[in-house]
Amino acid sequence: MSAVLPPLPTPPDAHEPELLQLGLPEDEPCLRADAARNRARLLEAATRLVAEHGAAGVTMEAVAAAASVGKGTVFRRFGDRTGLLTALLDHSERNFQAAFLSGPAPLGPGAPPVDRLRAFGHALLRRSGDEMDLMLAAEPSPERRFTPAPRRVHHSHVTLLLRQARPEADSELLAQALMGYLDPATIHHLTRRCHMPLERLEKGWDDLVARLTCADPPR
Amino acid sequence: MSAVLPPLPTPPDAHEPELLQLGLPEDEPCLRADAARNRARLLEAATRLVAEHGAAGVTMEAVAAAASVGKGTVFRRFGDRTGLLTALLDHSERNFQAAFLSGPAPLGPGAPPVDRLRAFGHALLRRSGDEMDLMLAAEPSPERRFTPAPRRVHHSHVTLLLRQARPEADSELLAQALMGYLDPATIHHLTRRCHMPLERLEKGWDDLVARLTCADPPR
DNA sequence: ACTTTAAGCGGACCTCGGTCCGCATCATTA
DNA sequence: TAATGATGCGGACCGAGGTCCGCTTAAAGT
Numbered sequence: 001m002s003a004v005l006p007p008l009p010t011p012p013d014a015h016e017p018e019l020l021q022l023g024l025p026e027d028e029p030c031l032r033a034d035a036a037r038n039r040a041r042l043l044e045a046a047t048r049l050v051a052e053h054g055a056a057g058v059t060m061e062a063v064a065a066a067a068s069v070g071k072g073t074v075f076r077r078f079g080d081r082t083g084l085l086t087a088l089l090d091h092s093e094r095n096f097q098a099a100f101l102s103g104p105a106p107l108g109p110g111a112p113p114v115d116r117l118r119a120f121g122h123a124l125l126r127r128s129g130d131e132m133d134l135m136l137a138a139e140p141s142p143e144r145r146f147t148p149a150p151r152r153v154h155h156s157h158v159t160l161l162l163r164q165a166r167p168e169a170d171s172e173l174l175a176q177a178l179m180g181y182l183d184p185a186t187i188h189h190l191t192r193r194c195h196m197p198l199e200r201l202e203k204g205w206d207d208l209v210a211r212l213t214c215a216d217p218p219r
Numbered sequence: 220m221s222a223v224l225p226p227l228p229t230p231p232d233a234h235e236p237e238l239l240q241l242g243l244p245e246d247e248p249c250l251r252a253d254a255a256r257n258r259a260r261l262l263e264a265a266t267r268l269v270a271e272h273g274a275a276g277v278t279m280e281a282v283a284a285a286a287s288v289g290k291g292t293v294f295r296r297f298g299d300r301t302g303l304l305t306a307l308l309d310h311s312e313r314n315f316q317a318a319f320l321s322g323p324a325p326l327g328p329g330a331p332p333v334d335r336l337r338a339f340g341h342a343l344l345r346r347s348g349d350e351m352d353l354m355l356a357a358e359p360s361p362e363r364r365f366t367p368a369p370r371r372v373h374h375s376h377v378t379l380l381l382r383q384a385r386p387e388a389d390s391e392l393l394a395q396a397l398m399g400y401l402d403p404a405t406i407h408h409l410t411r412r413c414h415m416p417l418e419r420l421e422k423g424w425d426d427l428v429a430r431l432t433c434a435d436p437p438r
Numbered sequence: 439a440c441t442t443t444a445a446g447c448g449g450a451c452c453t454c455g456g457t458c459c460g461c462a463t464c465a466t467t468a
Numbered sequence: 469t470a471a472t473g474a475t476g477c478g479g480a481c482c483g484a485g486g487t488c489c490g491c492t493t494a495a496a497g498t
Contacts, residue, residue, distance in 0.1 A: 032464060035476060060455065070478030075456065077476095139361045142404040146412070173423035176409065180399025185361040190395065193365070204392035211430045251445060251494060279485060289448030294486065296446095440498085447492070453485090462477070468470085 039077055041067040046088055055137035058085065085138035086148055089131060093150050096127055100157060113164040114213050120158065121182060121205035128187045129198060135184040155179055165213040174212050181208060258296055260286040265307055274356035277304065304357035305367055308350060312369050315346060319376060332383040333432050339377065340401060340424040347406045348417060354403040374398055384432040393431050400427060 045066035064071040078084040105111035107119040162171040190196045264285035283290045297303040324330035326338040381390040409415045
């Protein structure tokens with residue numbers, strides 16, 4: 001919708017501009033001085049609100065007020081609420097991406113793909129366990145669930161590892177199935193609602209990975 | 220939230236009252252005459268709105284107006300928007316449940332569990348292909364994604380079949396992984412955004428089922 | 439038929455996400 | 469330093485979901 005402003009075909013850093021395969025988002029292309037200052041203030045204010053009232057307390061108006069900034073500014077900078085929340089997860093996301101893209105094995109490169117897949121799942125499970133409420137709140141509407149850049153990066157990564165482990169398979173689809181298991185909503189459901197311990201989820205993940213990557217065709 | 224009215228611990232038929240394992244939702248326990256009439260009017264109005272403007276056009280106020288009824292009445296009857304949308308899917312859902320609970324094999328009872336699982340996936344894929352927009356619109360917030368009764372029924376069913384096929388496995392978790400693949404948002408993403416043909420999804424499902432149900436432990 | 443009462447009704451009201459547009463401000467060029 | 473666009477800013481405004489509460493009415497009891 002919109003796209004009325006010529007220089008803004010898409011909101012500035014709504015969902016992390018172009019990190020795609022391995023580039024992490026630039027720390028803002030070339031933001032005007034006041035804009036950059038306001039951005040920092042907004043993120044700080046939002047962080048404080050999360051700490052005080054949880055993710056549910058992060059209202060666009062509240063954030064704007066807490067940062068002494070107009071509401072329009074928040075939207076201009078982050079596009080929408082999920083954009084702001086996603087930006088709040090940026091630090092954690094960078095660390096995570098750094099870990100599986102260039103960190104030590106088995107999560108990073110160097111280990112066999114199956115081990116890396118296992119490690120990836122465990123890492124994501126733990127991370128979700130921590131920032132659960134933020135991740136849930138940052139979830140876009142179903143139509144856009146897979147459009148935010150972090151998701152796409154995770155998906156590509158898993159697809160890649162899968163392709164290495166089983167070149168003949170439909171890695172795209174397999175990756176989709178695997179990522180479904182790691183969806184924040186799923187994890188929330190299993191751990192918080194069904195009270196499953198994390199170890200059980202990890203065990204389940206390992207089993208899943210093993211079965212989806214073993215070479216010989218079933219039956 | 221709410222639970223202020225003593226006789227209404229949860230909205231009447233917000234998400235299909237108690238069909239649980241195999242009971243389909245009663246056609247309304249004991250609704251007062253005018254209430255039943257209004258309910259019918261509302262559903263009819265909503266259906267018309269969907270036909271005319273798509274699921275996005277189904278505004279609570281619009282439905283109320285189209286049914287010549289107060290807005291409060293809509294909420295009293297259906298709890299919230301997702302409740303109304305879910306009710307709209309009720310017919311289709313009943314048919315589907317009837318098919319896999321007591322219809323002809325291989326979807327219904329009589330076939331080996333693996334075949335039933337395969338059939339179940341294909342059936343759900345097709346159904347989602349049809350009522351896609353309604354199903355997406357009826358998706359609740361991430362925290363509640365798994366609370367609507369239909370989902371729970373599907374999950375139980377898959378868990379059951381899985382347990383029959385592989386009694387020693389963690390069927391709950393496996394079912395979760397399988398159901399993730401059949402999530403409306405996922406299907407929407409793969410078919411509409413990535414333009415994958417349905418056959419590919421079906422093939423992927425079959426592969427998934429085969430690998431998750433084959434007896435011998437991998438590696 | 440009359441009373442009673444719980445269920446139902448309606449729409450004013452609130453909150454919050456998102457848009458719009460006139461005005462201010464930064465950066466650039468002269 | 470002054471002029472001048474482009475970029476950013478702010479907050480009034482809108483629409484939609486959801487709540488509230490006083491009034492109405494169906495239906496069960498007498």
